[in-house]
Amino acid sequence: MRRMKEERKREMAQSRGEQFIRSLQDGRSIWLDGKQVKDVSGHPAFRGTLQTLKHLFDSLDDKETQDKIGYWNPTTGTYVHNAFLVPRSREDLRRRREAFAYWANETHGVMSRLSEFARSLVTGWYASRHAFTPFDPQFADKITRYYEEARDKDLFVTTALLDPQIDRSKRPGEQRHPDAVLRIVRETEDGVIVRGAKMIATSAPYCHDFVIFPYHPLKEDEKQHAHLLIVPANLPGLHIVCRESFASDRQEEHPLSARYEEMDAVLFFDDVLVPWERVLLKGDIQAVWQLRMNGVANALAFHQTVVRLLAKLQFVAGVSVAVAESIGAQHFLHVQEKLGELVTQVESIKALLLASEIQSRPHESGTVLPSMVPIETARNLGTRYYPRAIEILKQIGAGGYMQVPSTVAELEGPLAEMMNVSYAGRHVDADDKVRLFKLAWDLIGSPLGSRHDLYERFYAGDPVRTFANQYLHYDKSDSSRLIRHFWQVHNGGEAHFDGKPFSESKLSFTNQ
């Protein structure tokens, strides 16, 4: 009894962020460099990132910031993150956006998986839970319990949706090895036994739960792959296999890699028993596809991705302007043009984000949702904007990125006097300029930076397909109406269509 009290006291003394880090010592199986990671919190590949996460978690208990990030939850008597806020008004969408923006700006948009995406999916499914009753009468209760648990216990969640990249010309059921794609192999009284692998589980080593469902539509004979599972990271038989770490422990030289490395992992399920409580859908290809296309969950989660994109583009634009100004390159017309292009990137994503909220609509689930067209537009633009922004950052600093000393410290070394003259910039001293260029290099040249270029291009899927999807989803009926109207006017007809003045019907189209 006394021991429990002491335990509780120790917990109380710990900040929310410290409790989060501590909670990760739960027996999970993480593999990095062929070795099992015993304790993520002390491991060099994770400690910088965890320090960042600790700071973010703590911001929910900081009186200065908690109102921006969360809302008061009477059940726990604490603030909980706004990713769990079910939006009932445009104002709620603004509150969600501001919470996302706070964490995104704190991490300069460089951390893409701070759990808000997966938390928003959970919130969306919870808000529209009754739509799934026809598929499984228990869904509503299960998602409600999980939503409340995740909200109240600050659960950090990520998704693992894609199948291993073995042979993309074959469907899941056609792969040579039956265990290639995650499937349910057996059911027991306690739950389902799953076997196979899933990717891309970004941030998996320091998550509590993985949300697992198929990303692509399945066929009738692929039911064994059709499920929604929410899998605790420490289940026996579950292995988290990391890619090479891009974390740096030299914060002075690699300010981003030392703080923001989010690990990507493949999840291996070696006959993992997932309890029924965490099996939300099973064996129903329609149910999982409806889940995948769920308008509430997608609108909330994709809205978050645009907030983060904006933070990142603002950061890259800020670094680019700072680099240009630090070397006096902003006087050149062509450099101004490129910096102007970065401004147009920032402003257009900002406008699309705002437009998604201006055009928010009440949904049958009782929620108010941001409009998807501007969100989809912003996400598609992001796949082209980010690589272009990085290209511009390269063009502006150019060879200068290879002309910084290997450490900041040597500016105080034996050659200090000469170095401080030559490494200085226009209005900045050598120390500031070297650090700025190292920061820029971490965006353009480090493994972390290269990973981000890949991430932004492909995180939402192959951009060829995402642009194509935007076309397929779009309401194109106006296109034929407009051309019909053109021929009417051409033939001397009135400027009308569909019985309405052309302008009136067009207005609703334009502002929808």
Add this chain to the structure above:
Amino acid sequence: MENHSASQNYRSRINDGRKVWLGGVEIRDLPNHPAFRGIVETVASLLDLQERTETRDALTFPSPGSGKPVNAAFLVPRSKEDILHRHAAFQIWSDATFGMMSRLSEYSRSLLTGWYASRHRLGGNSQAFAEKIAGYYEASRDRDWLSTTALHDPQIDRSKGPSETDDPDAYLRVVKETRDGIWVRGAKMIATAAPYVDEIFVYPYHRRSGGDWQYATMFAVPVGTPGLHVVCRESFASDQREEHPLSYKYDEMDAVIIFDDVFIPSERIFIKDDPEAIWRLRQDPAANALSQHQTVVRLVSKLQFLFSVANEIAAAIGITHHLHIQEKLGELIVQLETIKALLAASEELAEPDDSGVWLPAIEPLTTARNLGSRYYPRSISILQHIAAGGLMQHPATLAELDGPIGDLLRKYYRGAAVSAQERIRLFKLAWDLIASPLGSRHELYEIFYSGDPVRTYAAQYANYDKAPLTDPVWRMVRTRSPEPILSADKNGR
């Protein structure tokens, strides 16, 4: 006057003895000339919309002077609703002309409305500026004057400023001054629509140095003024309605205005010999926001039209199931939706200025205009990729579908779900956008109408509030003692 429709008044106004030159010949009856018949008809039909019950309320507002309905481009916005009213009015005209008419006077009217709204802040040392601009604004508004601008100097030698050229007439200047006004000599460009509008605004677009004060005068001049010559480029108008549906109706003529000693009465001289006052006028937030707002409304109409043509062609020939075609059509949607979002953002973020005039936010509008200079050429390129070789594979005339081998033509020129006639018409429309002289002129227009895009992008950077972008960067760079990362740093620092 009372019994005449707006368009009848318009037609008689432009038959005023103005000197319009085309192909070395002076045009006599402009409204019936083949190069202008289509465009005058188009403008006239838009003016009549102001009197039609379905569109009158959106296109006009009651004049505070005459009480009669006048065009909404003259509305000084006193609320966000007024901005949306202006938007609706612009959109009726731009949708009715599919974004193909860039100079329907709303742009210059909006400039004038902005100067009027800011009149007490503008004019420099000219005491009479406010009064003169108010009088001119009211006359323009109540008499429905159409107008255009002629702001650029002739493209002779861009490396030399006004006072550096050998020829004193290379830049427009005042050659004589009398008690009643001034005489001006020189040339100005690019006066789009000049042959068929009422008025031209003249002032230098680029900043004049103090030494060039004699080239810094602003005035408005009726097109029919003696000594004023309107010199047209080659006409791109077509009289083949079926073959060139756009060129038939929408060739807005571009002209150079030559002032062969033209008298400007003093009430039409708004600023004289004052480079700083002109520059302040050029930078006036009200004039810029109101006029740029209109250009973005029109851009939306045009991109919508482009997407629709591309989509209908893709559907007509059954290629919408190809992934790479879907991707390209998706890109056109991305363009359109981005510009729409910027327009909506400019209105959502609208605010009143010091004098209570509501203005759309300028940054989204500047962004949309810069994007437009790249979007339009790209959208034309996508349309080329979609229609491809089919653009060269339609018969010379639609009429031959009813000719001797009509049966064969109807069989082989048909599309996936459309008849030969529909398919050929669509491709002729696309050709008119992509490859006709009119289409080529539109591409030039969209790239350059607001200036060299290198400079307009550079200007957006220069005018942008950059501190919110760079402050967090410098904060990060200057974080000297980071929090310990749980265990000691290897470098021991």
